[in-house]
Amino acid sequence: MHKLIDVINSSTDTKLDIGCGNNKLDGYVGIDILDYTAVDIVDDYTNVLKLIEHSRISTIHCSHFLEHIPSTIEFLSLCSKVLIKNGTIIIVVPHFSNPYYYSDPTHVKFFGLYTFNYLTKCDLYKRKVPNYFKSFDFRVESINLVFKSSPPFYIRHIIKKILGYPFTKCSYLQELWEEILCNIIPAYEMKVILKKL
Numbered sequence: 001m002h003k004l005i006d007v008i009n010s011s012t013d014t015k016l017d018i019g020c021g022n023n024k025l026d027g028y029v030g031i032d033i034l035d036y037t038a039v040d041i042v043d044d045y046t047n048v049l050k051l052i053e054h055s056r057i058s059t060i061h062c063s064h065f066l067e068h069i070p071s072t073i074e075f076l077s078l079c080s081k082v083l084i085k086n087g088t089i090i091i092v093v094p095h096f097s098n099p100y101y102y103s104d105p106t107h108v109k110f111f112g113l114y115t116f117n118y119l120t121k122c123d124l125y126k127r128k129v130p131n132y133f134k135s136f137d138f139r140v141e142s143i144n145l146v147f148k149s150s151p152p153f154y155i156r157h158i159i160k161k162i163l164g165y166p167f168t169k170c171s172y173l174q175e176l177w178e179e180i181l182c183n184i185i186p187a188y189e190m191k192v193i194l195k196k197l
Contacts, residue, residue, distance in 0.1 A: 002051075004029065004040060004041060005041075005048070005051045005052065006054055007027065008052055008057075009052060009053045009056055012055065012056055012058065012084055013054065013058045014029060014056060014057050014058065015027055015028040015029065015057070015058060015060075015061070016028060016031060016057055016059070016060045016061070017029065017030045017031065017061045017062070018031045018032075018045045018060060018061070018062040018065055019031070019032055019045065019063070019065030019068070020032055020036075020038060020039060020063075020066070021034070021036050021039075021060050022036045022037060022038045023038065023063070024038040024039070024040075025061055025101055025104040028059075028061060029041065031045055031048050033045075034115070034183075035080050042074075045069075045075075045078075046067050046074065046078060047082050049078040049079070049081070049082055050078065050094075052081075052082045053082075054081055055082070055083070055084045055085070055109065056082055056084070056085050057079075057082045057084065057085035057087060058083075058084055058087050058088075059087060059088050059089075059090065060079055060082075060083065060088070060089045060090070061089075061090045062089075062090070062091055062092070063091075063092040063183045064092060064093065064094065065188075066091060066093050066109060066111070067094060067101070067107045067108065067109050067110070067111065068106050068107065068108065068109075069108070069109070070108055070109075072109060072115075072119065073119065075118075076089075076119055076136050076138065078137070079196075080136055080137060080138070081092060081158065083196045084132065084196070085196060085197075086196060086197075087193065087195070087196045088141070088196070089138070089193070089194040089196075090191070090192075090193055091112040091190075091191070091192040091193075091194065092189055092190070092191050092192075093189060093190055093192070094111070094188065094189050094190075095111060095112065095145065095182070095186070095187040095188065096110040096111060096112050096182075097178075097182040097183060097187055097191055098142075098186055098187065098188050098189065099186055100150070103175070107157060111190060112178060113125065113143060113174055113175065113178050113190070114127065114129050116138075116143075116192055116194065117129045117131070117140065118130065118131060118132055119131070119132065119136055119138070119160040119163050120136055120138035120139060120140055120194060121138065121140070121197070122139065122140035124140060124142075124143060125171050125174075125175055126171075126172070126175065127175060128133070137196055137197040138194040138195065138196055138197065139193050139194065139195050139197055140192065140193070140194055141193040141194065142191075142192070142193045143174070143190055143191070143192050143193075144168060144169065144172075144190065144191045145164065145167055145168055145177070145187045145189075145190055146187060146188050146189045146191060147161055147163070147164025147165070147167070147168070147185065147187055147188060148160055148161060148167075148188045149158040149188070150188075159180060160185065160186075160188075163185045163188065164185055167181075167185075167187075
């Protein structure tokens, strides 16, 4: 692990896939606490990010990872340290309306449209929320809702894609959907892109 950390610390263009499991993205260094074949560094993400020097990482990707960790705040703090200026974090998390979200006993956090607005700068939505962590120099670049269903529910998948389509891009319709319709047409997940300022 330490040799790979030395390589990361000698560059400013490394991409990390945190909690990658066996689905690591091409061109990324995979970090996971479990020893899957695609994982490059087997350790807790906090240990790894603490070993990386300031401003060494260009992109951090995590898909269906944040709902498993106790502190989104600690995650963003460590990411802020290692990311270069204008570096990005690509986050995919289940939306709280996902009916399968609460079935998984390893899920410890839930996420909605405004979750990252409390922690970063965001001008996407009309509803304003308190920003508790102004020290995090991140701006929300985009939030996309994903409407789908898992196999073997192919008919449900098509219905959710069609009914959810109007709410996938327009921020006004996203707010309307989460306030009034999310229990009728639940989203599967959200894709959030944060940029370090």
